[in-house]
Amino acid sequence: MSNEAVIPDPIRAGLARGWKVIDGAQVDADRDLSADVVIVGSGAGGGVTAEILALSGLSVIVVEEGALKSSRDFKMREAEAYPALYQESAARKTRDKAINILQGRTVGGSTTVNWTSSFRTPPTTLAFWQQRFGLSTYGEADLAPWFELMEARLHVADWAGAPNENNDLLRRGAAKLGIPTGLIRRNVNGCWNLGYCGMGCPTNAKQSMLVTTIPSALDHGATLVTRARAERLVLNGDKADGIDCTLLDAAGLHPTGRRLRIRARHVVLAGGAINTPALLLRSKAPDPGGQLGKRTFLHPTLVSAALFPQRVDGYAGAPQTVYSDHFLHTQPIDGPLGFKLEAPPLHPVLLATTMQGFGEEHAAMMRQFPHIQGMLALLRDGFHAESQGGTVGLTNDGAPVLDYPLNDPVWDGARRALLTMAEIQFAAGATGVQVAHERAPRYASWTEAQKGIAALPFEPQLTRVVSAHVMGGCAMAGAGHDGVTGPDGRYRGLANVSVHDGSLFPTSIGANPQLSIYGITARLASDLAQALTGRPAARPQA
Amino acid sequence: METTRRRFLKTGLLAAALLAAGGGWYRHTHPAPAHGFALDGEARAALDAIVPAILAGTLPDAPADRTHALAATTDRVHQAILGLPLSAQQEVQDLFGLLAIGPARRLLTGLPDGWAGAREADVAAFLQAWRVHRLALLRTAYAALHDLVLGGWYSDPAHWDAIGYPGPIKELA
Numbered sequence: 001m002s003n004e005a006v007i008p009d010p011i012r013a014g015l016a017r018g019w020k021v022i023d024g025a026q027v028d029a030d031r032d033l034s035a036d037v038v039i040v041g042s043g044a045g046g047g048v049t050a051e052i053l054a055l056s057g058l059s060v061i062v063v064e065e066g067a068l069k070s071s072r073d074f075k076m077r078e079a080e081a082y083p084a085l086y087q088e089s090a091a092r093k094t095r096d097k098a099i100n101i102l103q104g105r106t107v108g109g110s111t112t113v114n115w116t117s118s119f120r121t122p123p124t125t126l127a128f129w130q131q132r133f134g135l136s137t138y139g140e141a142d143l144a145p146w147f148e149l150m151e152a153r154l155h156v157a158d159w160a161g162a163p164n165e166n167n168d169l170l171r172r173g174a175a176k177l178g179i180p181t182g183l184i185r186r187n188v189n190g191c192w193n194l195g196y197c198g199m200g201c202p203t204n205a206k207q208s209m210l211v212t213t214i215p216s217a218l219d220h221g222a223t224l225v226t227r228a229r230a231e232r233l234v235l236n237g238d239k240a241d242g243i244d245c246t247l248l249d250a251a252g253l254h255p256t257g258r259r260l261r262i263r264a265r266h267v268v269l270a271g272g273a274i275n276t277p278a279l280l281l282r283s284k285a286p287d288p289g290g291q292l293g294k295r296t297f298l299h300p301t302l303v304s305a306a307l308f309p310q311r312v313d314g315y316a317g318a319p320q321t322v323y324s325d326h327f328l329h330t331q332p333i334d335g336p337l338g339f340k341l342e343a344p345p346l347h348p349v350l351l352a353t354t355m356q357g358f359g360e361e362h363a364a365m366m367r368q369f370p371h372i373q374g375m376l377a378l379l380r381d382g383f384h385a386e387s388q389g390g391t392v393g394l395t396n397d398g399a400p401v402l403d404y405p406l407n408d409p410v411w412d413g414a415r416r417a418l419l420t421m422a423e424i425q426f427a428a429g430a431t432g433v434q435v436a437h438e439r440a441p442r443y444a445s446w447t448e449a450q451k452g453i454a455a456l457p458f459e460p461q462l463t464r465v466v467s468a469h470v471m472g473g474c475a476m477a478g479a480g481h482d483g484v485t486g487p488d489g490r491y492r493g494l495a496n497v498s499v500h501d502g503s504l505f506p507t508s509i510g511a512n513p514q515l516s517i518y519g520i521t522a523r524l525a526s527d528l529a530q531a532l533t534g535r536p537a538a539r540p541q542a
Numbered sequence: 543m544e545t546t547r548r549r550f551l552k553t554g555l556l557a558a559a560l561l562a563a564g565g566g567w568y569r570h571t572h573p574a575p576a577h578g579f580a581l582d583g584e585a586r587a588a589l590d591a592i593v594p595a596i597l598a599g600t601l602p603d604a605p606a607d608r609t610h611a612l613a614a615t616t617d618r619v620h621q622a623i624l625g626l627p628l629s630a631q632q633e634v635q636d637l638f639g640l641l642a643i644g645p646a647r648r649l650l651t652g653l654p655d656g657w658a659g660a661r662e663a664d665v666a667a668f669l670q671a672w673r674v675h676r677l678a679l680l681r682t683a684y685a686a687l688h689d690l691v692l693g694g695w696y697s698d699p700a701h702w703d704a705i706g707y708p709g710p711i712k713e714l715a
Contacts, residue, residue: 006713076710079618079697083625091626091689097682194711202714253578253628315707348696348707353689356673359666362692363599369705399629438673438681461681462674 007203010211011070019218021068024227024247030259035061035223036532038243038264040230040279042066043109044517045501046270047209048150048540049525050217055538056529060222061262062214063245065229065271066106067252070210074200078349081199085113092274094390094404098460099298100354101402102468103272105252106200107226108210110272111514114468115197115319115345116186116206118156119511120147120519122325124333128383133506134478135487143519150518153540154207155189164195164317167343169308169373171322173428174341181324184342187514188318195316195345216540227252228260231398233267233283233497240267240283240497266496266532269474270521273297273503277392277473278400280484286493292484293392295475296402297508298467299378300410302417303344303354303436305365306425312373314346320512327377327420328510334384337413339377340511341421346374356438356464365434365442375425377417382472382507384409389508392473406465411458414465418456422449436464469513474503489524500524579623579631584642587657589616595665596691600701611700618694634690637683650680 015021036058039046046062054060069084082090085106092101104110121143129135150156163171163183171181191205204211218224228245235241242263246255269276277293285292320342328338344350351374352366365372381387390404406414422433426446433449434442437456443449456463474491476499477483484492485504491497500521502513509516522540529537581589593616594601594608601608623634640646647653651668653660672684695701702709709715 075715077697077699077715078693083622088627088630089622089625091630096678097685194714196710202710251625253625348702348705349693352692352696356688358596358598358669358673358688358692360599363597366600366696366705369707395629397629399627461678461685 007071009070009072010204010215011068012072014215014218017219020221020223021218022223022225023068024225024245024258024260025250025256027247027256027258027260032261032263033061033223034242034263035059036264037266037268038063038262039268039270040243041109041270041272041275041501042107042209042214042224043104043270043272043501044111044209044514045521046268047108047111047213048518048521049268049270049500049528050222051213051540052522052525052537053529054217054220054222055540056533056535058529058532060217061264062217062222062224063228063230063243063262064107064224064226065248065252066104066226067250068107068224068226069200071200071202071204074202076194076196076199076202078199078347081113082349085200094402096460098406099300099404099465099467101298101470102466103274103470107214107224108208111208112200112210113198114208114512114514116188117320117342117512118151118185118187118515121516122328122510124328125507125510128333129506133475133483134481135476135506136478137487143523146523147515147519149539150515150522153542154187154212154518155542156185156187156515159183159186159188159318159321161193161318161321163321164314165310165312166314166317166346166373167320167322169312169428170324170341170343170375170424173424174324174326176427177424179324179326179424181322184321184323186318186321191318193317195319197319198345198347198350213540225260230271230279231282232279233285234261235283235285235494238493238495240494243267266498266528268528269497269499270501272501273470273473274392274400274402276499276501276503278394280474280491281392281394282398285491285497287484288493289482289484291475291482293473295382295389295506296392296473296503297382297389297471297505298404299340299469299508300381300406300414301379301466301468302377302414302421303464303466304375304418304421304425305351305355305434305436306373306375306428306430307368307432307442308371308373308430311370313370314372314374319345327416328380336416337379337381337384337387337409338510339379339413339417341424342376342378344374344376346372354464354466355434355436356440373425373430375421377421378469379410379413379417380508380510381410389472406460411463414458414463415453415456418453419450422446422453438462438464469508471502471505471508471513474499475506476504477506488527489521498524498528578628579620579635581620581638584657585638588638588641589619591657591660591665592669592687593619593691595662595669596687597695598662598666600695600704614698614700615691615694618698619690622690622694634686637686
């Protein structure tokens with residue numbers, strides 16, 4: 001049965017209503033377009049901005065490198081989802097290939113494939129931004145109304161369902177050790193509790209940009225161009241006249257040879273950290289301080305897999321519902337790296353490629369698939385004096401590459417994170433724990449794990465590190481502080497260019513970043529709409 | 543597990559120099575195919591030798607079934623590579639191109655004869671050595687093979703029963 005027989009497809013319906021969508025792969029001649037505002041990227045920042053600007057009466061063109069896929073394409077199969085919906089087939093890596101990065105490349109960006117975890121920017125992070133980067137307007141109270149606005153718009157709410165066993169084991173193990181946990185709020189509406197958020201929501205329950213702000217913007221006259229890679233800003237003195245795009249074939253790999261130029265009064269960059277600084281670097285945007293692309297942050301993430309006697313079925317049910325911030329608060333924010341604990345959904349390819357080993361050793365682990373519980377520790381980078389993240393640069397062909405050295409403070413955090421996860425898993429009743437490290441055997445007890453992890457060498461590629469969160473590279477800062485963007489998201493040195501995505505953040509967030517991007521860019525977009533129209537911005541509603 | 547240190551892998555600097563020179567030579571003499579990754583000859587034989595070593599423990603016993611499973615997986619690996627950015631396809635192409643050169647193969651893998659006759663245990667031994675090698679280049683080459691082959695295997699619904707994975711809800715899949 002096609003899932004469209006069960007689930008109406010809002011994208012198909014919108015196209016039938018006359019949405020202006022141009023598939024760049026199908027364009028057979030060079031083209032010119034123009035609008036009040038061109039937005040590069042349709043993810044969290046681009047989607048929010050597109051809706052607010054379109055509702056406020058501005059003409060908007062959204063440019064997306066990925067394709068327009070929707071519920072009828074989302075078949076919950078990794079073999080199809082990763083190449084179709086992720087940057088570099090979900091195998092984007094840092095320069096030395098020590099960190100694998102999950103980042104979306106489709107209409108809706110990472111919001112189309114994320115796991116729905118919704119956290120406001122932690123107050124401790126905001127306080128650090130105010131103190132260290134002069135972001136005086138980024139107080140908890142300043143941002144609260146914007147988080148409220150976007151939470152209402154995207155149905156962010158407590159999750160009524162019980163955590164699946166994969167998450168509940170984190171809760172129970174932590175409780176045994178006296179470590180507090182919380183429940184994760186989710187941006188879903190009518191969720192079926194399937195567990196396949198990472199492959200595109202097949203029921204349109206996830207309130208990603210794909211089914212919320214982008215359709216709303218298109219209903220208000222915006223134009224969406226897909227399979228278009230923003231190559232560079234067309235600079236003219238201290239202004240951008242617009243952008244030049246390369247159009248890509250249907251697979252999104254090869255340029256078709258056709259080009260698209262979009263002229264606009266204002267340019268908003270929202271391609272996400274890594275891509276936004278890379279676009280500015282390719283454009284040779286002014287960067288007198290040499291800060292562009294610097295301080296790009298991941299949450300370097302460690303993984304531990306544990307074996308339980310009972311079935312865990314980590315593929316089934318809402319993927320992330322339990323977390324612990326305990327270890328973000330056990331030391332000063334700029335002290336040894338803190339980490340957030342969560343559970344990842346387990347699907348065959350994700351587990352098989354994340355966990356080390358091959359041959360019989362690996363096969364034996366996979367045969368236990370339904371009994372495996374996964375845990376993640378997300379290191380909070382960018383606060384310790386020596387954990388300053390990575391640097392975005394360009395390859396010879398202009399593609400972005402993130403150089404992300406993993407140094408002692410990171411490895412110190414990694415070791416503590418693996419120890420903590422193993423201890424929690426054994427406390428929850430695990431019969432074995434395997435941390436994602438090439439030299440780690442399966443440990444049969446906490447004592448064995450404690451000794452073993454303490455003795456592991458922490459080196460690139462030996463310790464398996466992943467990340468699904470990309471931040472920074474166009475860090476904002478208040479007057480008198482180093483930063484390539486201001487607190488208003490405006491690029492310093494280009495009068496009509498703004499950055500509205502996670503690359504604005506001057507540190508990592510210390511939490512899954514989607515709601516931080518929604519709330520902060522809603523404010524920036526509202527201010528921008530007012531500046532461009534002279535009227536108060538429209539308020540988006542669910 | 544500490545692998546036996548093999549003589550072929552002690553020559554780290556030489557190996558690095560050869561990797562660089564050999565990769566350049568290979569790229570010079572084998573310009574990238576216009577439509578991305580392609581394998582032939584010894585490069586193809588290298589992949590055919592590596593896949594069963596990584597999948598040991600999962601493959602069916604019956605020879606015909608095994609042959610079929612290997613061919614299907616190799617095809618999925620190929621498809622996965624073709625979905626990578628062109629620069630990443632070129633990197634994988636370079637790796638296999640290098641492995642197709644006799645002296646490079648001997649130096650980097652210790653396999654004395656061609657790929658076609660390589661014993662699975664010897665292939666597993668060099669993979670294990672690469673996995674924890676002090677040259678980052680070999681660790682990353684191992685990691686790429688690990689992800690491509692295991693990803694190719696477990697992305698195939700034919701292999702889900704064996705790990706107790708029911709797959710996505712049938713009504714919507």
